[in-house]
Amino acid sequence: MRYRLLILVGLILFSPVATAANPAQPQASVGDSVVFDQSTTTTTSPTTTETTTTATTSTTSTSTTSSTTTETTTTATTSTTPTDTATPTPTPTPTSTPTSTPTATPTPTPSESTCELPITETDVTGHTVTIEEPPTRVVTLNPSAAQTMWEIGAKDRVVGVSQYATYLDGADEKVNVSGAGGPSVEKVIDAEPDLVLVPNTTHSYTPDRIQQIRDANIPVYVFGTGTSLEFVANKTETTGRLVGECSAGRARADEMRRSIKDIESALADESTPVGLNVFYGYTSGANTFIGSVMETGGLVNGAAEEGITGFRAINDETVVKINPDWIVTPSGVPVPKNPAYNSTTAVKKDQIISVNTNYLQQPAPRVIQAVEVVLPC
Numbered sequence: 001m002r003y004r005l006l007i008l009v010g011l012i013l014f015s016p017v018a019t020a021a022n023p024a025q026p027q028a029s030v031g032d033s034v035v036f037d038q039s040t041t042t043t044t045s046p047t048t049t050e051t052t053t054t055a056t057t058s059t060t061s062t063s064t065t066s067s068t069t070t071e072t073t074t075t076a077t078t079s080t081t082p083t084d085t086a087t088p089t090p091t092p093t094p095t096s097t098p099t100s101t102p103t104a105t106p107t108p109t110p111s112e113s114t115c116e117l118p119i120t121e122t123d124v125t126g127h128t129v130t131i132e133e134p135p136t137r138v139v140t141l142n143p144s145a146a147q148t149m150w151e152i153g154a155k156d157r158v159v160g161v162s163q164y165a166t167y168l169d170g171a172d173e174k175v176n177v178s179g180a181g182g183p184s185v186e187k188v189i190d191a192e193p194d195l196v197l198v199p200n201t202t203h204s205y206t207p208d209r210i211q212q213i214r215d216a217n218i219p220v221y222v223f224g225t226g227t228s229l230e231f232v233a234n235k236t237e238t239t240g241r242l243v244g245e246c247s248a249g250r251a252r253a254d255e256m257r258r259s260i261k262d263i264e265s266a267l268a269d270e271s272t273p274v275g276l277n278v279f280y281g282y283t284s285g286a287n288t289f290i291g292s293v294m295e296t297g298g299l300v301n302g303a304a305e306e307g308i309t310g311f312r313a314i315n316d317e318t319v320v321k322i323n324p325d326w327i328v329t330p331s332g333v334p335v336p337k338n339p340a341y342n343s344t345t346a347v348k349k350d351q352i353i354s355v356n357t358n359y360l361q362q363p364a365p366r367v368i369q370a371v372e373v374v375l376p377c
Helices: 002-013 016-021 143-151 185-190 200-205 207-215 229-242 246-266 289-296 316-322 367-374
Strands: 052-055 119-122 128-131 138-140 158-161 195-198 220-222 274-277 282-284 311-313 326-330 352-355
Touching: 119 229, 128 229, 138 143, 143 158, 143 195, 143 229, 185 207, 195 229, 200 207, 207 220, 229 246, 229 289, 229 367, 246 289, 246 367, 274 282, 274 289, 274 316, 282 289, 289 367, 352 367
Parallel strands: 052 128, 138 158, 138 195, 195 220, 274 326, 326 352
Antiparallel strands: 119 128, 282 311
16 A cells, blocks of 8 residues: 555656756765764754854955864764764664753744845854845855755855765865865865855854854854754755745745645555664654654654654664664664664564665755655555
């Protein structure tokens, strides 16, 4: 029955607009996906300060020393520090199932104002950015921001990307602003951007470096942590407004919402087996966009059912208790081979779903394609 649903969903997901926007791409390594779009770094919330930057198409650059950053925030029971490397391999020490519930990042809601300039947007740090003219030199410090720019037809406005955004068509023609352990402030400034789009862990992990970019009089917008697919849709709209592609951003976001609604309607009377997302000893609990991917695709998020919130380490005892029917992993990430995982229905029946890392672990429009992969289970 669930396979027959693919006929309907295929029509939804691979409409001419969606197919044109989502050509097949080679897969990137895991390192710049969830570990960066949801980092496994335990951080405190940045202090909110109200400041204002006005963006125009011409920005004067100043030189500074090279430094680095990374991508979005995750609370983990065992702390690791993500770096902009190809294959992070944190080995968390087994702990009891987390019981605390961190405050979820509010879903960004795009302004109700029109697309007419100037526009003003306030980022997750409380920093206000005013756009007076459409930016023409945008730097993206994570692949999800780059993917969003591509999806709304704004890739020609991008002059700099991180090294793990090269799976995007034409990204290798952009300036690589990555440095050792994350983005290089020097490379970012040298690219002479009139807007920099920043993941929340890059700011949380290295706020001083982001401040250096702001001190160079360059407008910076910091996104929050992806908590749901609706968050991703709203983020897409916000990106469109920021870069002068308001209509395209809104259209792509609405396309996502229609797909989600149609998939949920198609699955309304279907059974909901238990799923578990696993990546290097971590899982996606409640208030995560990956959890939202699984739930939209017809799975119960076993980690969320056990009280896990956010991206956290998961121990063997909890895996056994959840006993998932399906295990969802990013491409290239193996399921642990130990008695706990071997005892699960998912492993016994070889019900492992491997999803393109660039779609599953990046809070950007192509995450809908991750839902499609989960759907047949």
